[in-house]
Amino acid sequence: xxxxxxARFCGQCPQCRSGASQLCQNFECLGNTHDGGYAEYALxxxxxxxxxxxxxxxxxxxxxxxxxxxxxxxxxxxxxxxxPVLVIGAGVLGKLMVMTLQASAQVSVAIVDPNQAKVNAAxxxxxxxxxxxxxxxxxxxxxxxxxxxxxxxxxxIIDATGSPVAIQRALEWTRPGGKVLLFGVSDPAALLTLSPxxxxxxxxxxxxxxxMSEESFAASFAMLQSGRIDPRRLISTRIELAELPAYLRGExxxxxxxxxxxxxxxxxxxx
Numbered sequence: 001x002x003x004x005x006x007a008r009f010c011g012q013c014p015q016c017r018s019g020a021s022q023l024c025q026n027f028e029c030l031g032n033t034h035d036g037g038y039a040e041y042a043l044x045x046x047x048x049x050x051x052x053x054x055x056x057x058x059x060x061x062x063x064x065x066x067x068x069x070x071x072x073x074x075x076x077x078x079x080x081x082x083x084p085v086l087v088i089g090a091g092v093l094g095k096l097m098v099m100t101l102q103a104s105a106q107v108s109v110a111i112v113d114p115n116q117a118k119v120n121a122a123x124x125x126x127x128x129x130x131x132x133x134x135x136x137x138x139x140x141x142x143x144x145x146x147x148x149x150x151x152x153x154x155x156x157i158i159d160a161t162g163s164p165v166a167i168q169r170a171l172e173w174t175r176p177g178g179k180v181l182l183f184g185v186s187d188p189a190a191l192l193t194l195s196p197x198x199x200x201x202x203x204x205x206x207x208x209x210x211x212m213s214e215e216s217f218a219a220s221f222a223m224l225q226s227g228r229i230d231p232r233r234l235i236s237t238r239i240e241l242a243e244l245p246a247y248l249r250g251e252x253x254x255x256x257x258x259x260x261x262x263x264x265x266x267x268x269x270x271x
Contacts (some may be wrong), residue, residue, distance in 0.1 A: 067212035083107025089160035
């Protein structure tokens with residue numbers, strides 16, 4: 001059984017030749033530049049097929065998301081990442097980031113999100129601290145809790161929301177000399193009001209991580225195969241392909257977390 005590496009890189013542009021394939025100028029991607037997998041059958045090039053070996057289909061679906069997370073962590077230094085790390089946003093990728101930081105960089109991690117249930121879920125997955133903050137307006141973290149978790153301040157913050165409000169908060173919360181990494185996908189029309197003085201006086205580093213690279217995809221496969229991380233814990237619901245239109249219209253209530261869509265029901269052995 002095979003999975004699919006959705007991204008294709010040309011290997012010829014300056015970015016590919018310099019080892020930054022995630023910035024390929026001729027980038028193609030299944031589900032992005034080409035029709036995706038919401039079909040019983042999908043046409044992909046043979047060089048995008050990835051033998052799953054011992055991975056089950058429900059583990060294999062995490063190859064691309066985990067590759068993106070690992071790419072982001074690599075931007076921050078990989079195993080040399082300075083902790084503790086605050087993750088903003090406890091959606092599926094925010095929680096996957098928490099799990100991966102625990103498994104790879106082994107740093108203390110905290111989470112913030114407007115949803116208490118999502119914060120609780122992240123704490124169950126390994127986050128050492130968590131706070132509920134509003135989507136808009138001022139958001140003060142509990143000073144006593146924050147000092148217990150990060151007594152010397154927060155050196156690294158990862159935004160997994162793409163929200164300009166969240167990014168501005170990250171710049172405020174990061175300690176002098178710290179790093180803020182943009183990982184969540186923003187609305188193309190969104191704008192960020194940035195204080196150059198704040199960045200200047202705190203000597204902040206603002207980074208971004210977009211997608212996956214060939215190296216991070218290979219690292220994702222190795223991590224999943226090793227069993228060091230099991231993202232199947234993030235799956236909340238399984239629906240069949242015929243149920244997908246109703247789900248996309250918001251007509252399937254009570255769904256939270258990762259929703260797995262299958263052309264046909266998976267056997268217990270495939271999960």
